[in-house]
Amino acid sequence: xxERYVLRSSAIASRLLGGEMMVMSAxxxxxxxxxxxxxxxxxxxxxxxPLSEIVTKSVCRAxxxxxxxxxxxAQSFIDKLSGHGILLVSDQPLExxxxxxxxxx
Amino acid sequence: MTTPATGAHEICxxxxxxxxxxxxxxxxxxxxxxxxxxxxxxxGSHADLKFDIDLVAPLDDMGDDDVEIEVEARSGIWRLxxxxxxxxxxCRAGRGxxxxxxTPYSTDSILRIVHTLLLAGEGGFLLHAAxxxxxxxxxxxxxxxxxxxxxxSRLAPADTTLLSDEISYIRRDGTAYxxxxxxxxxxxxxxxxxxxxxxxxxxxxxxxxxxxxxxxPKSEALRKLLRNILFFAEDPDLVKVIFRSAWEFxxxxxxxxxxxxxxxxxxxxxx
Numbered sequence: 001x002x003e004r005y006v007l008r009s010s011a012i013a014s015r016l017l018g019g020e021m022m023v024m025s026a027x028x029x030x031x032x033x034x035x036x037x038x039x040x041x042x043x044x045x046x047x048x049x050p051l052s053e054i055v056t057k058s059v060c061r062a063x064x065x066x067x068x069x070x071x072x073x074a075q076s077f078i079d080k081l082s083g084h085g086i087l088l089v090s091d092q093p094l095e096x097x098x099x100x101x102x103x104x105x
Numbered sequence: 106m107t108t109p110a111t112g113a114h115e116i117c118x119x120x121x122x123x124x125x126x127x128x129x130x131x132x133x134x135x136x137x138x139x140x141x142x143x144x145x146x147x148x149g150s151h152a153d154l155k156f157d158i159d160l161v162a163p164l165d166d167m168g169d170d171d172v173e174i175e176v177e178a179r180s181g182i183w184r185l186x187x188x189x190x191x192x193x194x195x196c197r198a199g200r201g202x203x204x205x206x207x208t209p210y211s212t213d214s215i216l217r218i219v220h221t222l223l224l225a226g227e228g229g230f231l232l233h234a235a236x237x238x239x240x241x242x243x244x245x246x247x248x249x250x251x252x253x254x255x256x257x258s259r260l261a262p263a264d265t266t267l268l269s270d271e272i273s274y275i276r277r278d279g280t281a282y283x284x285x286x287x288x289x290x291x292x293x294x295x296x297x298x299x300x301x302x303x304x305x306x307x308x309x310x311x312x313x314x315x316x317x318x319x320x321x322p323k324s325e326a327l328r329k330l331l332r333n334i335l336f337f338a339e340d341p342d343l344v345k346v347i348f349r350s351a352w353e354f355x356x357x358x359x360x361x362x363x364x365x366x367x368x369x370x371x372x373x374x375x376x
Contacts, residue, residue, distance in 0.1 A: 015327075026344040029344055
């Protein structure tokens with residue numbers, strides 16, 4: 001499988017609140033609450049770091065999970081969020097969008 | 106849209122300390138508005154906004170019976186559209202034009218939308234919530250239709266002042282918030298009092314088999330709050346503004362879940 005790159009859309013609003021990342025699409029107001037693993041992927045989605053590297057260096061180090069399982073879950077997660085337009089996914093590195101950076105509480 | 110109508114019959118409706126001047130060539134309609142917004146009238150010398158209203162009947166080009174509201178901004182002009190009205194509002198000039206069916210119901214809907222936009226720029230919002238003042242503090246009771254907003258208002262003790270049984274008006278007040286009375290009502294069919302108080306607690310209503318108050322996680326509070334904020338514009342930048350306003354509200358205001366039985370004993374647990 002080719003490498004995948006993920007980037008937070010600029011058309012979202014997000015905040016870390018009570019340990020959970022709250023994300024709202026600015027285009028259709030869809031609202032998401034991300035769990036800890038999803039939040040880790042979300043925060044690392046800078047458009048330049050390959051998804052596999054995010055999984056091995058961020059997810060697997062922070063949580064006790066096998067790389068294969070974690071990558072499968074990550075693929076499923078980014079497919080869901082990209083379907084709502086709040087994550088951009090490409091097989092090439094993506095340019096960072098300044099307005100898409102998450103705001104920490 | 107055609108040239109705005111002008112006329113000598115004015116009325117200024119002030120809600121949440123935001124005066125909005127309405128001008129119509131129809132004296133009878135002016136009187137209907139005066140009756141609808143009695144208690145919220147003021148002189149128009151300091152109006153934030155001025156609207157000329159053109160009454161049309163039948164609604165020739167206003168489309169079908171679709172009640173979907175469309176609100177969009179283009180080049181500093183807000184355009185509001187529903188099957189019974191069209192409105193434009195120039196933010197910089199503070200002037201607008203309304204073409205609507207000859208019913209205060211249409212004007213009422215436009216005012217609600219206008220106030221959501223006014224408040225969005227200052228960190229406040231309209232909330233699907235009943236509100237009242239008790240012991241000098243405003244209490245909010247939020248929930249969707251059927252959650253019990255009117256019921257809790259109807260059960261309120263005599264020493265409470267009703268602000269609204271349906272739509273609550275929230276403004277920033279320094280680092281805190283203030284709730285204002287509104288003429289927007291629900292099943293109670295009477296407007297709130299035109300007064301305000303510092304915000305105490307926001308309760309999210311749930312009907313149940315006992316009266317109890319429970320803490321809720323901030324993430325859940327934010328989700329519930331966003332679900333109940335009135336906002337009509339499909340404008341990505343404004344959605345972000347509303348999200349930020351809601352987040353700041355959650356960080357500053359006490360919020361709980363209020364499960365209640367629909368009788369007056371519920372007020373014994375509300376603090």
